[in-house]
Amino acid sequence: MAEPILTVDNLCVTFGHGRNRNEAVKNLSYTLGKGETLAIVGESGSGKSVSSLALLGLLPRRSAEVEEGRAHYDGRDLLALSEEHLRKLRGDRLAMIFQEPMTSLNPVLTIGRQLTEGLIEHRGMSQEKADSRAVEMIDRVGLGQPRQRLKQYPHELSGGMRQRVMIAMAMATEPDILIADEPTTALDVTVQAQILDLMRELQGEFGTSIILITHDMGVVAEMADRVVVMNKGRKVEEGRVEAIFARPAEAYTQRLLAAVPRLGGYATQPTPRTVVPEPVPVDHATSVVDARGLTKRFGGAGLLARFGIGDRGVTAMDDVGFTLAAGETLAIVGESGSGKSTTGRAVLRLIEVDKGEINIDGRDVRKLGPAGLRQARREMQMIFQDPFASLNPRISVGDIVAEPMVIHGLAKGRELKDRVEALFHRVGLTSDQIRRYPHEFSGGQRQRVCIARALAVNPKLIVADEPTSALDVSVQAQVLELLLELQQSLGLAYLFISHDMAVVEEMAHRVAVMQQGRIVEMGPRAAVLNDPRHIYTKTLLAAVPIPDPTRQRGALPKLDTTTMPRGPLAEAAPGHLVAA
Amino acid sequence: MAAQVEPVSASAADLGTGSFWWALVKSPSGAIGLVIVAVLVIAAIGAPWIAPFDPLRMAAGPRLQPPTLTHWFGTDDFGRDLFSRIVHGARLTLMIGTIAVGISLTAGLLLGLIAGYAAGWTERVLMRLVDVLFSFTEIVIALACLAILGVGLTNAMIAIGIASIPFYARITHSVVLVERSKPYFEAAVAGGAGHLRLIFRHLLPNVVPTLIVVGTLGISTAVLAAAGLSFLGLGAQPPQPEWGFMLSSSRDLISRAPWMMFFPGIAIAVTVLGFNLLGDGIREVLDPRQRQR
Numbered sequence: 001m002a003e004p005i006l007t008v009d010n011l012c013v014t015f016g017h018g019r020n021r022n023e024a025v026k027n028l029s030y031t032l033g034k035g036e037t038l039a040i041v042g043e044s045g046s047g048k049s050v051s052s053l054a055l056l057g058l059l060p061r062r063s064a065e066v067e068e069g070r071a072h073y074d075g076r077d078l079l080a081l082s083e084e085h086l087r088k089l090r091g092d093r094l095a096m097i098f099q100e101p102m103t104s105l106n107p108v109l110t111i112g113r114q115l116t117e118g119l120i121e122h123r124g125m126s127q128e129k130a131d132s133r134a135v136e137m138i139d140r141v142g143l144g145q146p147r148q149r150l151k152q153y154p155h156e157l158s159g160g161m162r163q164r165v166m167i168a169m170a171m172a173t174e175p176d177i178l179i180a181d182e183p184t185t186a187l188d189v190t191v192q193a194q195i196l197d198l199m200r201e202l203q204g205e206f207g208t209s210i211i212l213i214t215h216d217m218g219v220v221a222e223m224a225d226r227v228v229v230m231n232k233g234r235k236v237e238e239g240r241v242e243a244i245f246a247r248p249a250e251a252y253t254q255r256l257l258a259a260v261p262r263l264g265g266y267a268t269q270p271t272p273r274t275v276v277p278e279p280v281p282v283d284h285a286t287s288v289v290d291a292r293g294l295t296k297r298f299g300g301a302g303l304l305a306r307f308g309i310g311d312r313g314v315t316a317m318d319d320v321g322f323t324l325a326a327g328e329t330l331a332i333v334g335e336s337g338s339g340k341s342t343t344g345r346a347v348l349r350l351i352e353v354d355k356g357e358i359n360i361d362g363r364d365v366r367k368l369g370p371a372g373l374r375q376a377r378r379e380m381q382m383i384f385q386d387p388f389a390s391l392n393p394r395i396s397v398g399d400i401v402a403e404p405m406v407i408h409g410l411a412k413g414r415e416l417k418d419r420v421e422a423l424f425h426r427v428g429l430t431s432d433q434i435r436r437y438p439h440e441f442s443g444g445q446r447q448r449v450c451i452a453r454a455l456a457v458n459p460k461l462i463v464a465d466e467p468t469s470a471l472d473v474s475v476q477a478q479v480l481e482l483l484l485e486l487q488q489s490l491g492l493a494y495l496f497i498s499h500d501m502a503v504v505e506e507m508a509h510r511v512a513v514m515q516q517g518r519i520v521e522m523g524p525r526a527a528v529l530n531d532p533r534h535i536y537t538k539t540l541l542a543a544v545p546i547p548d549p550t551r552q553r554g555a556l557p558k559l560d561t562t563t564m565p566r567g568p569l570a571e572a573a574p575g576h577l578v579a580a
Numbered sequence: 581m582a583a584q585v586e587p588v589s590a591s592a593a594d595l596g597t598g599s600f601w602w603a604l605v606k607s608p609s610g611a612i613g614l615v616i617v618a619v620l621v622i623a624a625i626g627a628p629w630i631a632p633f634d635p636l637r638m639a640a641g642p643r644l645q646p647p648t649l650t651h652w653f654g655t656d657d658f659g660r661d662l663f664s665r666i667v668h669g670a671r672l673t674l675m676i677g678t679i680a681v682g683i684s685l686t687a688g689l690l691l692g693l694i695a696g697y698a699a700g701w702t703e704r705v706l707m708r709l710v711d712v713l714f715s716f717t718e719i720v721i722a723l724a725c726l727a728i729l730g731v732g733l734t735n736a737m738i739a740i741g742i743a744s745i746p747f748y749a750r751i752t753h754s755v756v757l758v759e760r761s762k763p764y765f766e767a768a769v770a771g772g773a774g775h776l777r778l779i780f781r782h783l784l785p786n787v788v789p790t791l792i793v794v795g796t797l798g799i800s801t802a803v804l805a806a807a808g809l810s811f812l813g814l815g816a817q818p819p820q821p822e823w824g825f826m827l828s829s830s831r832d833l834i835s836r837a838p839w840m841m842f843f844p845g846i847a848i849a850v851t852v853l854g855f856n857l858l859g860d861g862i863r864e865v866l867d868p869r870q871r872q873r
Contacts, residue, residue, distance in 0.1 A: 345766075348770050350766055350769060350770060374772040374774075377770060377771065377772040378772065380770075381770060381771070382766070382767065382770045384763040384766070384767065385763070386763060389762045389763050389764060390762075390763035390764050390766075390767050391764055391767075392764040392765075392768070392782055392785075392786070393764075393786070394785040394786060395781070395782075395785075403768070403771055403773070404771040404772065407771055407772045407773055407774070407777065408772060450767070453767065453771070457771075457772075
């Protein structure tokens with residue numbers, strides 16, 4: 001191992017006092033070598049972020065306390081330094097990149113001002129020198145027109161560009177240690193691949209040591225030299241990345257790795273695996289959804305826009321059409337802003353489309369009046385991404401699950417209670433949880449409540465909008481299993497919206513790839529994922545990090561979104577449609 | 581994934597009533613506010629027993645007597661006992677506060693809920709109306725209402741209530757906009773819920789905590805406004821023991837009998853302080869972000 005630059009010894013961090021005392025980090029020790037990337041992985045609540053924030057003295061001062069421990073860096077103990085001394089190191093020798101590029105830049109200051117601040121403060125550079133260094137760094141992180149960039153404000157840049165600015169800021173002083181807290185979690189997969197490449201390049205150039213905090217095993221496999229696995233505040237295991245992936249010693253690490261969905265894991269099977277002994281027979285010829293020519297434009301509704309002047313708005317859906325058969329899962333994949341969520345909401349008529357028809361069970365839901373629509377909503381339900389916001393915090397979960405049945409007059413009194421209880425058992429919750437309120441549940445349990453609510457009216461179709469992307473991998477695996485089981489025992493059709501290709505591969509019969517409001521490729525899962533025809537699909541698949549340190553992700557194909565084919569879909573193979 | 585502690589989406593309902601009061605007592609401002617308001621309420625309810633004299637009885641003692649052991653706060657120019665008048669005044673003050681806030685809260689809540697829920701033209705028309713009302717100072721609207729309704733304490737309460745409707749409507753509207761964009765609302769729509777269910781079962785309970793805080797703070801504003809109107813002679817009429825009116829009637833005697841001005845003034849100030857502290861305390865307890873820090 002390289003000569004250590006940082007040695008953390010017996011770190012303990014607690015929150016709260018007395019009865020509310022909560023040990024977030026317990027006896028954590030590790031060393032970081034010079035020029036090395038150390039990944040700290042764990043699920044939410046494992047203490048991985050807290051332990052790193054403690055090093056920089058960034059913990060919330062009134063509630064958190066570093067009870068014990070030392071962190072040796074350059075002959076000093078970081079945890080014992082005064083705020084004044086620590087401030088001199090922060091942003092100079094020790095830099096940090098945060099998860100959310102949208103909020104980690106100050107919106108009212110120019111990029112240039114934010115980039116040069118640290119240089120002037122720590123290095124005593126003149127404004128001119130700092131400016132030229134900033135230009136150099138902006139150029140280095142791959143943002144064109146560096147001079148103009150300095151005058152721009154954060155809102156003029158996309159998420160990926162902002163993260164590049166954050167990296168430029170962090171690396172401008174050539175720090176010894178860079179702490180990156182989930183640096184790519186909020187980014188699209190193609191952008192993530194570029195940012196990871198950039199971080200690796202800069203590390204090679206400056207010899208920076210990186211502490212990478214992440215929950216994504218794909219990112220770990222791609223970036224890390226060594227790995228520290230944390231669970232509930234304790235270090236579970238530490239080792240070289242190859243060893244951790246090939247021969248995890250601890251049961252927890254083994255479970256964690258087993259739960260990670262791997263793209264290609266189900267490549268040979270044409271349909272999702274069967275998880276129930278006797279799947280209910282469904283007639284795959286009956287179409288549940290038949291959507292044609294859906295078009296939706298947001299904004300641009302003003303008088304001027306009507307005449308083609310001024311704000312034309314954003315096209316969220318442009319001539320989107322697909323069919324979904326009973327008992328089938330159609331996955332809609334795409335990056336943020338591709339219109340995949342809009343499509344899901346349009347199908348349930350939670351938003352009104354401008355053009356097109358949506359036939360559910362042979363009825364065009366766009367033509368239904370209020371009463372007809374309410375009736376139709378018994379057939380279709382939705383599961384949302386954020387399990388913390390999709391349950392009303394002031395209603396008990398039992399009442400939440402009962403509500404759709406009350407609305408549609410399906411049951412009351414004793415029968416209602418029994419059905420709620422049956423639904424709770426159906427999704428793996430217990431009867432004694434019925435009276436509780438949403439905040440008493442974990443993310444995975446809340447998502448089970450959402451699923452129970454969706455099942456309450458015996459729907460034929462469930463639109464699942466990123467149902468597991470807010471969950472930890474082990475919980476994600478359980479929820480996906482439950483969804484498969486419900487589909488196969490109840491014959492449900494799923495419109496499964498996701499950005500995660502590995503999850504899609506596990507769940508879907510057919511896949512539709514969306515890009516800026518249009519479907520660019522659609523077909524059976526095996527055809528689309530194993531034999532992508534459209535350049536955009538190829539790029540998406542190539543960008544997915546592989547949770548296996550022995551395999552290298554290939555270079556990304558050059559993608560020019562302005563010239564790639566986006567025209568009407570044409571059949572490339574039976575059932576496999578590609579934009580021409 | 582920086583969440584090391586499960587985010588507490590806390591609220592009064594989550595806490596349960598017992599721990600809500602306990603948390604309120606533990607926050608310093610909440611505890612002081614609670615004590616002041618409790619004293620006021622006790623004074624108001626028990627006024628006939630606490631007050632040593634009839635507040636309206638003239639010549640209960642010598643005129644313009646400074647504070648003594650029999651007349652704790654002294655007497656006024658009609659020889660009425662000031663302490664008794666102030667204790668009875670607490671009744672009027674609390675009534676003014678609750679009725680005025682009750683009027684503005686109810687109307688503002690309904691307006692804001694309907695505007696925020698309906699969206700489109702209804703929202704635009706309602707909120708522009710609120711904006712128009714907002715462009716006048718509350719006291720001007722209150723004066724206009726009094727000009728129409730006529731002078732008197734009851735009308736003053738109504739006037740103050742009407743004048744602060746826009747304030748509550750705007751706050752409700754903004755909270756509703758936030759809440760209706762959350763997925764749980766969409767889930768209820770997808771479940772087939774009708775208008776009434778969406779408004780009263782899903783939106784209303786999530787708006788109320790904010791309005792409890794605003795309403796508590798609003799009581800102090802209403803009390804001040806009522807005192808102001810009474811001072812101008814538009815609210816309470818003689819011989820009602822209203823604090824603002826007591827202040828104004830002592831104006832001419834300020835050099836001869838300063839206690840006549842001092843005690844009602846203190847009573848108003850302490851009341852306003854009490855409700856402000858209580859409002860701050862409730863906000864601290866109800867706002868999870870404030871609590872976590």
